[in-house]
Amino acid sequence: MRTRGKVKGLRQTEVLVIGGGPAGLSASLEAASLGCQVTLVDSDLALGGQLIKQTHKFFGSKDERAGTRGFKISEILLEELERYKDRVKVHMNCTATGFYREDGVVSCVIGEDEYFRIKPGKIVMATGAQERLLPFPNNHLPGVYGAGAVQTLMNVYGVAPGKRVLMVGAGNIGLIVSYQLMQAGVEIAGIVEAMDRVGGYWVHAAKVRRMGVPIYLRHTIKEALGDRVVAGAVIQEIDDRFQPVGKEIQIDVDIICMAVGLTPTCELLWQAGCEMVFVPQLCGHVAQRDLFMRTSHPDIWVAGDAAGIEEASAAMVEGRIAGVGVARSLGKDDSSEHSKRLEEYRRRLADLRGGEVGQKICQGLECCTVNEWGV
Template sequence: MNNLVETDLLVIGGGAAGLCAAAEAAGAGAKVLVMESDLHAGGQLVKQTHKFFGSKDEYAGTRGFKIADILMDEIKSLGDKVEIRTNTTVTGFFHEDGVYTAMEGEESYYRVKAKKTIMATGAQERMILFPNNDLPGVYGAGAVQTLMNLYGVVPGKKVVMVGAGNIGLIVSYQLMQAGVEIAAVIEAMPKVGGYWVHAAKIRRLGIPILLRHTIIEALGDTTVTGVVISEIDDKFHPINEPVKIDCDVICMAVGLTPTTEMFWMAGADMRYVPQLCGYVPFRDKTMRTSNPDLWVAGDAAGIEEASAAMVEGRIAGLSAAKALGYPVDDRKFHEFWARLEHLRAGEVGTKILSGISQVMVDGWEA
């Protein structure tokens, strides 16, 4: 393989945001290269067997893995305008010559020169500290979804789920569908963090949701054999007697953090924003960062639903194509932002908008 690959637009990350960015930019005429570290494009969508909420434009009522197929069909319809390289990790950025380095598989290492770049690098799972949290049998919820929904492998027989956000509730239901017993869902906060419809589904199946509870330690010598949990007070201090639950899997669904290391390397201005769950880049209404050749989209811009990631991807793709000199219809920006506003309506959206306001700037539009 040629040691230097050149393209109009490099999209780092082939998930919901990255695929939509690639489709929008290529539709305007740009030559796009998508690099995805997984063995397949689609990101988290390919693991999602539940039907999406959101809006008709973002495929509400469609299962996540079906949405991935729809986006891939859109990419294929663009012919050779989009190239997707899977099993490929972008490993660095060098300011001296504006070159990225990439590793494809375990053998092929090469450089990439792009006129513009969209980073749709997604998020990584958070974990919490407790004794024996390194025992085999302690999983992140994303790993459990990968095992079950991609490879058809159940992680164990009896699970304690830590976290009652949407991911914890949805994965609990999927585990039950696969014949795995859920001993309990524990949540440190005083209320369920996910949508009530997801909580109601697992409660109807008899799964207890224990609010104001946390994990004290994992039990077992070589693998997980149980867990000790405790009720906690307003200051998250354990109260009452700890309770032991037998299980062979502890599944952690305690949130996500934007994956933003490459933004630091590329010199983008960054800020820690709790409402967006970590450090994220400053951006304008076109999703362009302080680096004039770099855009952000999806969970790397702040943790949200996949529906919002798809719209942000389209905004970034359209803007990057415009910056490259391709003709675009500016009215589409207004349409996409109207769709985002619709998706961000409600209590959850208020929190997200308060976070975005801390990193949104008026300058440097494409």
């Protein structure tokens, strides 16, 4: 058999963190600060996950760096990581491709041709989320984007995706990306939202409304128009059962941007045989977890969007909790330090989830949280 690329021997690490977004970075930092040797892998070319695209100021309290723009928060976490560089080994452009249940080995590929196997003592799965998309006629046309791609083009590469945009979805992502598009000089023709109110924070909606952007509540996109590329969109009002009613509205746009939600990335958790449960409030299948974010697999923790779709501020705290959980199970540092930190992080999470949007998250968490796994 011809082998492409390099295959190396089995590597070892105390802790493997998969995903270098807000949750994975926080888990790595926390575990390292308690004395763990960490290997952090991320499939992107830069650490920070979605934070590096977030040009808006974050909500929350001082603890979550409220008032600081997302990409700045990423920079702060990376500075902190620099302090632990002797304990955290980072692999960029590195995808964890599989978990092998029989021996607990994780396979990874760097780029397209360097393959390695690693045997971690403990794993934190911080694999984030994937965008959902909507089916509608002509949604294959160039010019139909997911909001994540639009943000990457705009805020990472400095490329405006088009001139005039229809945003589909008025959750926080749809509202924030609309605002950022306007900052980049792109016109927003309108935002359609299937529900009878915006799903994101009211203040984010107010920001775009006062700049003249219409938000069509109880509307959906019916089809994209255009021959070779998007030249317009048809939207229509929907009733209580999401059936189209009323007259169709045609809107001239060259971009249709979908911000209709995310779903947890959980393939590796399935592969590992973690107990999974479908929780609509958390936007998909998630792993059952205890209060330390440990899954039913004794060596696997989960944090961030992979554990249920939520704000980055909550992902960072969950990552910290998972980091403490991992260190505790490895017998690192003293347990009074663990307890002190856990108490603090749990208080912060409870604060973050105390609002209108947080209620839904709490309902969801009740369906997938156990106090502690039986030993």
